[in-house]
Amino acid sequence: MNDPTRDPHAHDPKPDDRRRFRGDSIRLRLLALSALLIGAALVAGYLLISAILQEFITGRFDAEAASVSEALIAGAQVADDGRLVAGTPPADQRFSMPLTGWYWQLEEDGRVMAKSASLFDNVLSVPAGDSSGATIAGPAGQALRLTRSSFTLPDSDSRMAVTVTIPRADIEGSLALVRKPLAISLLMLGIGLALASVIQVTAGLRSLDRLGRDLRRIRAGKSETLPLPPVAELRPIAVEINGLLDQNRSVLARAREHVGNLAHSLKTPLAALSNGLPADHPGQALIARMDRQIGWHLRRARSSAAPRLLGQRTEIGPVVDDILLVLRRPLDDAGITVRTDILPPDLAFAGDRQDLEEIIGNLTENAAKWARSRIRISASPVQAAGVAELRVVIEDDGPGMSDKDHALALARGSGLDETGPAGSGLGLAIVADLAALHGGKLVLDRSDLGGLRAEIALPA
Amino acid sequence: MRCLIVEDDPLLSSQLVEAMQASGFACDSAADGEQGEFQGSTRSYDVAVLDLGLPGLPGIEVLTRWRQAGITMPVLILTARGDWTDKVAGFRAGADDYAVKPFRLDEVVIRAQTLVRRAAGHAQAVIEAGPLRLDSQLGIITLNGMALKLTAFEARILTYLIHHQNRVVSRTELSDHLYDAAADRDFKSIEVVIGRLRRKIGEGLIETRRGEGYVLRTRA
Numbered sequence: 001m002n003d004p005t006r007d008p009h010a011h012d013p014k015p016d017d018r019r020r021f022r023g024d025s026i027r028l029r030l031l032a033l034s035a036l037l038i039g040a041a042l043v044a045g046y047l048l049i050s051a052i053l054q055e056f057i058t059g060r061f062d063a064e065a066a067s068v069s070e071a072l073i074a075g076a077q078v079a080d081d082g083r084l085v086a087g088t089p090p091a092d093q094r095f096s097m098p099l100t101g102w103y104w105q106l107e108e109d110g111r112v113m114a115k116s117a118s119l120f121d122n123v124l125s126v127p128a129g130d131s132s133g134a135t136i137a138g139p140a141g142q143a144l145r146l147t148r149s150s151f152t153l154p155d156s157d158s159r160m161a162v163t164v165t166i167p168r169a170d171i172e173g174s175l176a177l178v179r180k181p182l183a184i185s186l187l188m189l190g191i192g193l194a195l196a197s198v199i200q201v202t203a204g205l206r207s208l209d210r211l212g213r214d215l216r217r218i219r220a221g222k223s224e225t226l227p228l229p230p231v232a233e234l235r236p237i238a239v240e241i242n243g244l245l246d247q248n249r250s251v252l253a254r255a256r257e258h259v260g261n262l263a264h265s266l267k268t269p270l271a272a273l274s275n276g277l278p279a280d281h282p283g284q285a286l287i288a289r290m291d292r293q294i295g296w297h298l299r300r301a302r303s304s305a306a307p308r309l310l311g312q313r314t315e316i317g318p319v320v321d322d323i324l325l326v327l328r329r330p331l332d333d334a335g336i337t338v339r340t341d342i343l344p345p346d347l348a349f350a351g352d353r354q355d356l357e358e359i360i361g362n363l364t365e366n367a368a369k370w371a372r373s374r375i376r377i378s379a380s381p382v383q384a385a386g387v388a389e390l391r392v393v394i395e396d397d398g399p400g401m402s403d404k405d406h407a408l409a410l411a412r413g414s415g416l417d418e419t420g421p422a423g424s425g426l427g428l429a430i431v432a433d434l435a436a437l438h439g440g441k442l443v444l445d446r447s448d449l450g451g452l453r454a455e456i457a458l459p460a
Numbered sequence: 461m462r463c464l465i466v467e468d469d470p471l472l473s474s475q476l477v478e479a480m481q482a483s484g485f486a487c488d489s490a491a492d493g494e495q496g497e498f499q500g501s502t503r504s505y506d507v508a509v510l511d512l513g514l515p516g517l518p519g520i521e522v523l524t525r526w527r528q529a530g531i532t533m534p535v536l537i538l539t540a541r542g543d544w545t546d547k548v549a550g551f552r553a554g555a556d557d558y559a560v561k562p563f564r565l566d567e568v569v570i571r572a573q574t575l576v577r578r579a580a581g582h583a584q585a586v587i588e589a590g591p592l593r594l595d596s597q598l599g600i601i602t603l604n605g606m607a608l609k610l611t612a613f614e615a616r617i618l619t620y621l622i623h624h625q626n627r628v629v630s631r632t633e634l635s636d637h638l639y640d641a642a643a644d645r646d647f648k649s650i651e652v653v654i655g656r657l658r659r660k661i662g663e664g665l666i667e668t669r670r671g672e673g674y675v676l677r678t679r680a
Contacts, residue, residue: 264513264540271562272471275479279564291562295542322548329557354545361544 027205034197042190050179057174058145062133065147065164068092072104072162078155086114094118099140101167108158126163135168143168207231211238218245259301263294270294299358299430314353316360316379316392317342323361327368336371338364341378347390350459355434362427363394363454370398374449381460389440390460395447406444431456461576461619462637464508465489466496466522467538468515476509479565480572484599484616486640493517501529504636506579507572510555511538512546520553527554534575536568573597580623589622590665590678603661610660613638614653621666621676630673 068090075087086106089095094102095116105115105124112123122139131148138144144165151160207229217223225245226238274287320340324331331338349356360377367375374397382389401409409428431454432442440458447453463485467473470491477487488503490496493514500508500522508526512519523535534557537550542560550558556578557571577587577596587594593602601608601618610618616638621629635645654674658666667675 260541261513263542267540267542267561268469268472268511268513272469272475274562275472275475275565287562298541298543322552323544326544326547326551326558354543357544357548361547 026208027201030201030204031198034201035194038190038193038197042186046183046186049182050175053178053182054175057178058171061145061166061171061174062147065145065166066149068095068104069147069149069162069164072106072164073149073151076106076151076153076160076162078153082156084108084113084153084156084158084160089116099138101138101140101142101144101165101169103138103144103163103165105163107161107163108156124163124165126161136165138165138167145171207234214238215241255301259298263298266294267291299433312351313348314351314356315346315348316356316390317345317347319353319356319360320364320377320379323357323364326361327364331368331375334368334371336368336373336375338375338377341376341380343380347379347381348460349390350388351438355438356458359431359434359456359458360392360394362431363392363456366427366454367394367396367398367452370400370451371396372398372451376447376449382457384457388460389457391455391457393453393455395449395453396451397447397449398451400446400451401444409444410442428454461506461616462486462488462504462640463572464496464500464503464505466491466493466500466508466514466519467511468492468513469511475565476568479569480509483569483573484612484619485572486616486638486643488641493519493522497522497525499641500526500533501531503641504633505533506576506637508533508535509538509568509572510535512550513540520549523550523553523555532579534579536571536575538563538568570597573599577623582623587622588678589625589676592618592622592661592665592678594619594622608660610657611653613649614657614660617650617653618657618661621674625676625678628669628673628675634673 071090072086076084077087079085084106090104092102094100095104095118097118098120100118103116103119103124105119106113107126115123119139124136124138124144126136126146126148127134131146134146135143136146145168147164147166149162151162152158153160211226211229211234214223214226218226225242228235228238270287270291274284277283277287317340320342324338324340364375364377376395377392379390379392382391410432428442428444435442435456435458438458440456443455445453445455461484463480465473465476465480465487467476467489468491473489473491477489480487485507488499488505490499493516496508496510496514497517510519510523514522519537523537526533526535535555537547537555537558538561539546539550539558540561547558556575559568559571573596574585577585580587582596585595585597587596591604593605594600595602596619599615599619601610601615601622608618617634620634620637631647631650634650635647638650639645654666654668665676665678667677669675
């Protein structure tokens, strides 16, 4: 016997477990990937653009220094005493204000012959060789970019050199001026791209979300087939799932039909056999036992497959109406009135109609057998530990049972070795069996009407 | 009373026919759905016992066709599965009662008798007709409290007339419900039996309407 008390909903994901972003979600992976790529592209862009800008700005400053040094070379001449003298110094104020970092000096064979006023009484110590583009420390401690040109004059054999410096701080200042708007605009571009990818991923996954929702509706028994998604990529999946659902249903229907046919082919000869024997023949007990075994296996074969069938939803109201249609005559004969309270009216059981018919049918038939004048059938939804359940209560005003008999009634028929006439008091055991198959429970108690109160909890 | 038994198992079918005949029914039987549907819709029966698991046309379909054709005879269904789905399907198709296999024959007979009595509009097992009383379950008819000694054929006619008291019952209708399909119909013998009945229960109760039939008159 495979485990009948297994909770058919144990492997249901609880709705609140489905957070939008889990570590293993496609959405998170796509967003992380696009964030990574966008970030890397923007950083690389920033570095590249600022390198180009730095080169450009430095070039502009170098050009300025070069024109100053060319003017100095053009103005330089050898004085009558053979010493190098500068021509007209550059007009730029920055070369005359003290310690601005904008300096020039003229050298002849390593000796400083003339220098800018901004140098005050300092001398630039220039490393030997062609050190254009090098950075040196200035007299006021500033970092200076250096431009140095060597030249000779026609009237002298000495090696002349002109050195012009620009404070690095001025270059950095100009760079900072363009880097800030660059960074801001790249950041805004990044935000824009990130938003775009969120929108893209959300839009792309919406049809997947809808597919999930539709599947959950089937699982909850609210629909039988998956609607075809509007997206071409998902349509084959939906078609396959619908195919599986159909197959599942038809396999189950076939299995039930086979079991039904088996029951029929066994029970008809059994009826003939029973009627061919005298009523007190010992064979009658065997026939009754065979009959019960067939019934038990029939029920078991049908119901153990049912919880696995997807898309099951059975409204309580119509089933109660059908059962009362069958029992109407015996109820009328006995003068028993039945009150039904089913709230809400569309309350539904998440399971097979046949099982619900067996449960309500057997309980109502049992109540009808014992009731004096009243039966009450009520059904209402209950929330038990976050799982939607429904409770069906069937009560009568008959003699009821003692607590000992309650336990006894539930125990009967649970095994196969029952003796005694067929159909006597087995109804309650059948219901208890079915309730267990659906993860529910049958509880017997005394009703305030006076008789038996049978309460059963089922998945809603 | 005439009854139709539609059951494919020959042994069970003959057991049912025997049991029904023993309690005063004239019985026809059919062994499959098509035959049963045809017999039920072409001849007039007081009750039908219909197995749901028939070869050919299923019992539910037979019943549905009968009801669609406006045939209102009471129908007792026999179900092997015995689950509520079968019962509900049967009642929805128009069944009046059910018996679950394996059943006791006397249970089926009592249920069939009850259906016949109800179909004639009598809620109680005992039907009164003036000085006559019919206990439909025991099949006993009393006159002013004294049990009547009747032959089987006399009892059949009187039972039918008691069920349909104060209404004209034609000879054809009467013969339809007295004989099974195999028997020769004989209006003459009906007239003879009616005459014998009049002597046993008193002249005034059964009136003859020329060209129409008979009335068991129990009220003015």
